[in-house]
Amino acid sequence: MAEYGGVQGDAVGAEVADGGAGYSEGLPEVLYLMQYCAQAFAPEDNSEDARNAANRSWDPVRDWLHTHDENEIRDAAEQRDDVGKTALHFACQHVPPTDVIDIFLNVAGDIIQWPDSFGWLPIHYACAYDAEPAVIKSLAEAFPESKTTVDRKGRTPLHFFLGTLGTQSTNSPDVVILLSNTGAASYPTDEGLLPLHLACAFGRSEETLYVLTDAYPEGATTVDNKQRTPLHFVLSNAGRKNAPSAVRLLLSQNPDLVNSIGGGPLPLLVLAQFAITGVDRSNEDQIDAVQGCLKHILNSKPKPTPEFFSALQRLPSFLQDRAVVMRAVQEMLNDKIAQRFPTMILILDLYMQLVVLAAYMFAVTNSQHLRKIQLDFCEDKIDCEVDLRQIGFLYDEAPHDWGPNYRWLMVGGMYAGAFYFIMREVFQAVSLAALGAFHIYVRDLSNWLNFVYILLVCVWATLVLFGGGPFFVFVYGTSISVFILIIKFLAYLRNVYIDFAIFSGGVFHVLSRLSAFIFCLVIFLVAFSRMFYTMFQETQYCADAPPYYYAYSENKELRHELIHQIQCDAYDPSPWCNHWSALLSVYTMLLGEVDEGRFIDDEVGWLAVAMFALFMFLMVILLANVLIAIVTDSYKVIQDERAAIVFWTNRLDFIAQMDAVANGPWKRKLRKMFGLSSRKKKREGGKKTVFGESTWERMTNLLFDDDQDLGILNIEFYCYFILKVLTVAFIPIWFLLGIVTFGILWPPQIRRFFFTSSVTKLSESDREDALRKTQIDSLHVEIEDLKTELLKEMAVDRTNVVQLKSSVAEKKLEIQNEMKHIKRVVTMLFEQTAGM
Structure with missing residues (x-):
């Protein structure tokens, strides 16, 4: 069974045996209805043939019901098997047609209230096995208390309806409204799972989630026994189409859900784990869904804790590249590095x-x-x-x-x-x-x-x-x-300047693109060096060649002599007479050091010159230009498309490491050793004061303050002038003190000036998303206003209806009195007529 956010995919009835398979033909007549219901089956898929086949499997049930009277049907419907299941339980287990369910409800309506040994009513089975909405609606209306009836594990029919992998419930928010209107949305299971948890785990539609959050608003922040909110269940299946809208809805209920609640896992970490193991990189729909979830999480401004930066680092590359260019992340990184x-x-x-x-x-x-x-x-x-x-x-x-x-x-x-x-x-x-x-x-x-x-x-x-x-x-x-x-x-x-980040990223990107080229280049260099070495090896050219200089030669006199010749430019080696010198000469030819006289030899003839011409065309002209093209194109890619990604990824790595060190276990131990508080409580009612921030701001304001209104004879003019002179003298001293103290004594303005970088501008798609979000927020406000107006109008209409009913009742009473009077008059007339 597949896992969905810690909820098993077959969460709705794996423990309930199908039954019916053990029945045989020698049964009493009263048990045949149960056997026929157990032998019917649900459609295998949504095709027309599958639905027709499933419908035909109910023909024996229909025939039996139509050939027996109400008493016989009631007796058969009230029969139970060894686990307490009736024929209606079996019928609801196999996606029954509405005509069969109507007969059960009309003839034996009491059995809808009978639970089996698992505590399941027929409506539990109908919801668990993806029955049609009309069937569920009939069962719920026939026994309204069943909507809040729980089984032995604390599950209501709403839990089963939302916790199935079928297709009927996915597009039926009306059924969710029906099942949740008596408070079932607030019922947790023994594992602490609300219906909202299951709806999020199984990727239910946004309309369904709206119904559940409206029915029980606290559900968005409710945690299960493992401290997981509904947001965790959405992100553990973030590849679903409805996942981004679900994340947006839950975060609109409470933006603090983006942080760890009650010691539970960080939502971003859950998304990272799913993206690593559960995303098919070839499926663009999954990629878009996961990126949409990431965008909503980061736009909710999570707390910049060490766990958050660690989770950002764990994101796979296709998500991390998306995250580091988002404005919210870059602002957090800038704030941290300053x-x-x-x-x-x-x-x-x-x-x-x-x-x-x-x-x-x-x-x-x-x-x-x-x-x-x-x-x-x-x-x-x-x-x-x-x-x-x-x-x-x-x-x-x-x-x-x-x-x-x-x-x-x-x-x-x-x-x-x-x-x-x-x-x-x-x-x-x-x-x-x-x-x-x-x-x-x-x-x-x-x-x-x-x-x-x-x-x-x-x-x-x-x-x-x-x-x-x-x-x-x-x-x-x-x-x-x-x-x-x-x-x-x-x-x-x-890690400090974006230009160096582009350079380092460009180098590695170019090298990754040059692997095949370098391998091919080495092959050609070795090949040409061997060609020239082979042609000149047994010629007089090599016979008359001076010894090749070797730095580790044991013959010290020869080594010193060759060094002397090299220093006096009298050493003219023959490059094609030694393996190493041949390879080195070919490599220097590639770099432009060419002496065509080395290839002119009477013994070798025209072949050496021809090979030289081929080398110049193939290696210098062709491959060198290919190299230039590859390097230019690769570096342009890193500069134009990945510059921001490279830089901000490097900055993320540095900040994640520094934040982990700054908040590491050593800090807690030191504070505990010296008896200091944990400093978890922040000041209330304002921003935390940073050393030197306000002083630096006042000094800069003083320097650029316009004091032209003060006359030269005014004493305030000279006071301002002296203060400015002192400020100009003090600023360099403060700056040098900061350098000596490794930036500790610097005000935050200087640290921001040197180490923060400009935030990447929003792309066209991001601007469209922001505009769409603004429009949606405006639409929500308009809907709330419209809802308020409708409620007012409904209250007025309700009052009018009550008044109308009162008037109708009065008129009805008057008519009744008139009719009684007319009846008495008519009776009197009949009596007089009869007396005459």
Whole structure:
């Protein structure tokens, strides 16, 4: 059985056996009616053939009813099986026709009040098995108390009517009105489920939900035993066509439903879980429905809690891209990043990265110089082992050797930066784990970049401090690590400025589009290098070629000689005589370094020139232009269509992590340790005061205040002038204090100026949705006014009807009196006539 928001799809009668299958032909006549009703069946689908077949299955029931008198029908209808079910129960279980039900109600109307051993009346079965609205209406009108009769699990017929997967009830809000007009909409089951919960779970129409909320307005905020509101049930099936309208209706009843109520799950998190597992990406109707639900949730301005940002991160990409460009989300992100803690972390990240970069450059350069001295010192000695620290003291006159104190300072800066980022990652991981979102931390590639960054800084700081590792390994490793340090710095910038976000997103987007091109390019480069190497390999060209320079050659004399030739521009290698040089020469030809003289050789002939011409056409002209076209098109896509998405997604990741850290378990433990309050209660009656906000506003107002009305002889003019001078002098001091304190002492206006970004303008579709929402709200107001007027008119009409009835009664009494008088007169005339 399928699950629908925690409610089983066959929620209406899985525990009730069909019955009837055990009956045989030797039954007493009085039990045949029950057997025939049990053997009838409902239509398999909505086709005409299926309905005709189902209708024919009731012919034995009709024949039996038409061939027996009322007493026999009553006796047969009152028979029960071992679970207390009558023939009417079985009939209601198989979508009965109205003519059969009418006979039961006319002949044996009392059985409509008989429950079976499960507490189900016939109307329960009719609602559970999707009977026609006319049948349900007949049963309800024949026994009105049945509408609020509950079974052993606390379920009314309205629960069953709304909790079925059939099609009859979906388009029958009139039946919902009938079943709920005596208070059934407020009846919860043993699991705490109202009929509204089931209607939301099974995707009932907006009209049905209007009926239920009007009948019991508190139902929109009622939670079941698992603390779930009807909104949770809608979002757990958000791919249904009616889901967006249901979300809009429930949130119009109480916008606070968008937040967690009573410790229940966050509605946005429920939507994220459904979008991950329950959405078919090829079904556009489902995609539109889920996006519509998301739009209504975010437009209701949920509280910007850590759980909310974590739920935003859990949204699949097609929903997250939609969410981050919505105005409500961007305003929340701007508000969050302008707060003290995120600002402090941003500035601290900048400071520590600059410290690490500066310390790394100086420390590596100094250590590399000392290693070269060691290499030269031990070059002609056997088993030479000299500590780099000793060399540092021996060669204090070396221009790049800063001595031990400076070296300790540089290494200390690297360790300090690594320690800061380690603690940052630990707090971040623990805080996200406390929210149950540790998988988000693991999936975030920026966190893996941070780990690589920390590892490299620690490794090289240790090697610089203790002088370990071979010279060339140290040189190559530290050179490559510079690239990681710069990538880390660019990753920081993308969280602050949209231009860097576009750049980083464009790079990755272009690389994803270039995978096939790069693979093809490598194949062609290898192919052409092998072609030229094969043609020139056994020629005099290669026989006379000088040795190829190899940096790790064991022949030191040859290596020094080749280096000397290279420095004097006397080294002219033959590129097609060595595997590596052939591949390298082909690659440099692709970049524009072309010497056609390398392909002119008498032994090879015209083929080398022909292959050179083919290479230039295929690689330089064709593939290079294809590369330019791909890169231009891909970067234009990221710049024009995804710029806002890339930037705001990066900002969401940063804010979610910072908000989790700022509200993590460590904060509660610290406050508990020092005996501080939880600070959950906010000030009533106004906005929370932020340090420096009002002071900065007064200072800026003073600077731009127009004091031209004050004369030069007025003392107030000079007071204003002195205050402005003091303000101009104090503002730079305040700004510098904020820089020194990592933005903590900055007023919120400065933090907003540096770190907030302009909110994306509404798209055409969003403007249309906003206009439509305004029109709907206006229509609701007009409907309420019309309803009030109609009620007034009905009250007046009711008064007129009562007066009319009173007048009619008076006239009727007068007519009766007149008729009695006429009757007496006529009687007297007959008596006189008879006496004559």
